[in-house]
Structure formats: C-alpha cells, structure tokens
Amino acid sequence: MGKHIVILGSGTAGTMTANRLRRAYDESELRITVVDQDDSHVYQPGLLFVPFGLAQPHALVRSRPHQLHDGVDYRRARIDRVDLDARTVYFAVGGWIAYDVLVVATGARLLPEETEGLTGPGWGENVLTFYDLPGAVGLHHALERFEGGRVVVDVADMPVKCPVAPLEFAFLADWYFQRRGIRDRVELTYATPLDGAFTKPVAAKALSGLLERKGIELVTEFTLGEVDGKGGRLVSYDEREVPFDLAVVVPLHGGAEYVERSPGLGDELGFVPVDPHTLQLPDRPEVFAIGDAAGLSASKAGSVAHFEGEVLVRNIGRFLAGQPLDGSFDGHANCFVETGFHRALLIDFNYDTEPLPGHFPGPVGLPLMKESHAAHLGKLAFEWLYWHSLLPGRELPGIGSAMPERGKIHLPA
C-alpha cells in the first residue's frame, strides 16, 4: 500500500490538487482522501454577477464529489482539528484519519460578526455582501428595489479573496444603474483600506482613473470600524464617516476555524504560514497549504491556486521521493477585471512584478491593463474552463505557473 495524502477542503484548490495528483500517480503508489464539510461546490467568481441578474444562483453550484476523479476518496465531514505530532485529522462528529502528507486547502472564512454593527440592524436589508451565495441573492433583490440614493462598496480590511471583485462590483453597479436609467439618482462610492484603488502603483493609477471616469468616488485608507445600519453610516477606525442607503461590504476574512484549534498550524488570522516558494510548513515537511488557506502575500484567487498547484504537485512528488524541493512558486496571479458594458481588463503579476501593460501570455495575446471586449469574453469563458479544465487538473496550454515576462512593458509608476 502506498502513502496516504489527505487534502482538507474540496473547493477550487483542494479539488484541483486531488485531481492533479491522481493523474500523476497510480492508486498503488498513492492513496488520496479529500475532506469537505458540505457537498455543494460554488463557482465563486459567478457570485459577482448574481446581484445584477447576470447569473442564476443555481447554475453556479455543482456536486463536490462529482468533480473528483475516480480513485479519489471523498469524505464528507467537518474538520475539528489537526494533531501535527500524531499526523492525524479529527472530525467534529467523531472519527479521525491519519496522513503521511497533509494538504490544507480549506480556504478563507467570512467574519462579518467581527466588525461592530455589521451583522446588527440592517444586515441583509440595507447592508449586504455578495461574497457568499445567500448574500449575493439578497443583494440582487435589494438592487431591484433600489430607486436611488447612496451606494457604498466597502472592503473592511485586507486580506480578502479576489481583491479586484469589489472594484468589479462598483464598475458593474455603474453599468447596472445606467441600464435602469437611474444612474443620475445614484451616488457611488468605493471605500478601501488601501492607499489607492489597488495595492501596486501602476495598477492603482489605472484603476482609480477608471473609477473617476465612471463617476465613482474613491475613499482610501478607510479601515471599517463600525457599521450603523439604522443610521446609514460606515465609520472608520480613524472616525471618518461614509453615509449610505445601501452598503455592499466585503467582511473581514480569516482562515478556517479548526486551524486555530490546531497547535502549530496557523497564524493569528487562521491562515497557514507556509514558505512562499515551496508552500511547505516550516519544520513540518509533510504539511503543505494551497489557495486561500495559505498565509502568503499573494492574492487569494482561484488563478493563484491553479499556479500554486503545479508547484505543489511537483513538491509533493519530490518530498515522497526523499528529494529536496525545487518547485518555486513566484506569486503569479492573473485576474480578469470586469468593467461593465461588456468589457474587462486583464492583470497579470507576481510577488516581485506589479501588474504592467503589454500583452498576455506573450507579445501577441490579450491586452493587459486595458479594457477590451476580448477580455470580457475571456472572463465569461473562464467558467467553462473552471469546470472542465482547471478543476479536473489539466494544464492550460501556453500558460504555466511562472509569470510570463515576454509581452510586458515596464513603466515607471
């Protein structure tokens, strides 16, 4: 009997990892078990479109076990804790599973209750989030009822998954209200804890330019301290206020709860502080983390999980063979930013290189940092690719883990 790999979480990262490993190893060499607490896999990028009636909620959900290749064991259970010394995972309802290699892929958890007032009066009525399916559906109804007033899109604090999604929401809201013919009755504000529309200077400049052109006010360095749903006010820790009739809030994120109950596994926020290049937990060579669960200064995005996956599978192989790890993840992220009116712009970056203009993946390809209809089509095509190519663990031809340099134009900020 071969080694036993246990993968915690069967979302984007866990499913891809299990399938990639299954393709690479025979069942006699490697037993693979995936654990998740529920059976509904939600295509999260689709949540952006639900509030605007551009995606149907039920169409975003598929069975988790059906996304796993034959020969991968699926175990539905809530994880209670991991004992790193005993190499054992304990389940909430009782029972346990032992591992030779552990992959933590339990993603990020929304923590709305950690912000004062956020889940108080108004929550689900005039204060909503589109970061989970019920929230996105609630927001769809709230937008349909909305006849004018102040709308604020607010990111409570970093890190959040898909840091461009809130910006996309603001762009699409501008488009949505124009289409309904009430844009002149809506004041749109984008509030962020960052000192610009995005972290990296070249992209921040381009994206804040877009906000300005679309008449969306930008409020920076706004860390959400309190939500007053009744009074319609967001209050930052430095006591600035943003008034609203409808607040779209991206709540604080943390890692899965069980990580906090597992000594030595997580950091202060419940993320797993693995090595940024090997994805291996220092001092625990048999433990890896991938996707949103990893405490890295990379974006929390499905694309990042995909690029990490290539490195992870190679590293696990080398670890099992007793060889030193050589896989080096560079922080590569690649995001389509939907900008409304059937256009999108593509950004591509890594730990060291900020999003730059040019083309992707080479000198001939999709334009970077520039709105185009082609990028919008790319964003829409991504859903098909997700279910049929990324989750099954296939590589995308011509697009590897390492960020491509060819095609990028280096500009001073």
Next chain:
Amino acid sequence: MPTATYDGTLVPVDDEGFFTEPERWTEPMGEQIAKELGIDTLTDRHWTVIRFMREQYAAKGTGPTVRVLGKTSGVSVKELYQLFPKGPAKTAAKIAGIPKPRGCI
C-alpha cells in the same frame, strides 16, 4: 538611496521614509520620528506597540498589519488608532525603524 538624519545620525530610508536597516535605529530616533509625525510624547502604550513591531519584524521579516496588531499586541485596534491616528501599522513601523509592512494583494 534616500537618507534621513535622526538623533544626529545619517540613516538610509526608502522613498516613503521607512528604515531600510532596522539595526541602525535607536529609541531617541523613534522619539524624533514620532514628533515629526505629530505625536509629541510617546507613552508606555506607544512603546508597547513599537517594541512589539520590532519583535515581529525580527521574527517574521515584516511588520504586522493593524488587525494582527489588534489581535496579538495586547492593544485593541480602537486604541491603536487613538495612539497612532494616521494609520497605526504604518506610523508605528516608521517610528519603530522597520521597513513598511508588506500589505496583502
């Protein structure tokens, strides 16, 4: 590389004025930086945060974010903003003589 003079000593800093060589920092330098940032007196509570920033930097290679500070330094986020009104993580990092905390993207 830009430089700054604190407590009569020339030290290298980055474009935004953060120390690039934290080992060159001294407490009197911290006091002078604080004054320049509008904090006239550094209380014990300020020093709790400043020392914590330096320890975290030494251990992890980056200063903590406000949220992590609020969870681990023993000073709540609310109080952090009272102590360092213009963004605690960045202000405290500057006073503590460590590089700008790496944000998340």
